Amino acid sequence: MARTSVASSSDQGRPGLRADCARCFGLCCVALPFAASADFAVGKEAGQPCANLRADFRCGIHARLREQGFPGCTVFDCFGAGQKVSQSTFGGRDWRQEPHTARQMFEVFPVMRGLHELLWYLTEALELPPARPLHRDLRRALKETERLTHGSAEALAELDVAAVRQDVNALLLRVGELVRATVPGRTRNHRGADLVGARLAGANLRGATLRGACLIAADLQRADLRTADLIGADLRDADLSGADLTGSIFLTQAQLNAAKGDATTKLPRTLDRPAHWSARRTTTAEVLPDA
Template identity: 60%
Template sequence: MLSNFPNSLDDASRDHLRADCDNCFGLCCVALRFLASDGFPTDKEAGQPCVNLQNDFRCGVHESLRTRGLKGCSTFDCFGAGQKVSQVSFSGHDWQQTPDSGKPMFEVFHILMQLQELLWYLTEALTLPQAGLIHGPLRSMLEKTERLTTLSPESLMELDVAEHRASVNTLLLKTSELVRSEARKTQQVRSGPRTRTRLERQIALGRGADLMGADLRRTDLTGASLRGAYLIAADLRGTDLRGTDCIGADFRDADVRGADLSQSLFLTQTQLNAAKGDALTKLPPWLNRPAHWS
């Protein structure tokens, strides 16, 4: 039931899944490709250092990213991959001092970002009592994924990440089904049987749904699947998103003012950073309210 969601999480278990820029070699500012369409003022090719990256690997305009049109930077989160690549995979040797390490370091960063993101989802899944029946397989998969993140750079570059993601996704889908089913039951008990509105019948929910600019304020999204949905500039004001699977959903400029995201499933800081919220937006306790929200 929705009331069975944990009120808090052990933050220590997520510390290694949060970006620690002080122990990273500015990898997101170099390894990633920037596109103007993704919230950057200009395009930048992967492997090319951002013009704002300083010699100490700090951003020279960090305090004014959004006002300078660098919205993509202000929303980004590497799930702790930056410091792991810098300090573990490459033992603290940066790409400036050892130029030959640059290309493999950037490639490993892309791989570690995916693995660290999977760890974020698996960690959350293990806190959910609704998924108790599969906590054993979830724990085993989390431990396996953790081991993969500590492989040598050479081994990581040979890793079939897509295959591993597919294995993890099987468990995450099962987790989602268990949580969403319980959320829908709780909603029915709380509100009683209801008939879907005409608007809801017209809206195609589910994986990859195109909901760009959609007015979803009157749509019952409790326990829905919004996996990979395009929610760009969607109106979600006051919407109940408890028990809703948000994995991979694009929340860029989605209006979540007053929405209840407190028990949304697989929500990330990047998604919140990309959205528009306010003081009335309810959040999970393990995520931070973005500073630019009203």
């Protein structure tokens, strides 16, 4: 997958939850499978190193991933799980030097990624003033999830991360309700909605719940998404040009990387503007054919 920088300049408060590829053994490029598609020029099995992975665990085509047919790599984010598994769980022993660790390392990586994603959401929730009534529960959940990440490789491989996610998600749902309740008036509920290709340019989605909504290729140009709950929303190829995502909650860098946007898209302070986004604003007239 993409070999990214150590940390975002906009998010120094969560360094352990940002990918540090220089300290990882290319786990996302080996442990995970992908199929030949619009996202990947070729497919590979789980546990099989990507043909572009170099001996130093860096990507040989990192600067040209999109041009070479691997946009899916530029979207992936391990939330810092790669370096955690490489340097903490396995103590800096890499799978090439010690092949007997490979299988278990590759099994542990997606589990750790799931836990780190939850840590990202819980950390964000604790930064939200409306969630103060839940801070005790959130701190407890954060501490327990962090404890799990320090377990042995054997314990992590056997962990039911889906069950952990279910418990944390119930808490995050309550957080979302408290945050959205600060928006005056009635807000929209699009939880889990099929909004593929939806024309939502200029839509008022402030305070809306878009949890798990499928927004693939949706037109969200200039949409007001302030304080919207975007956890799990599929934003692949969604056009966020000129949209206002200020204060939106549970939005991740991976979601932004999968979407389209421009210089006028307003983002939460914790996230970076993707490098592949247009430098200028794209108007609706430019992307929709004349009637």
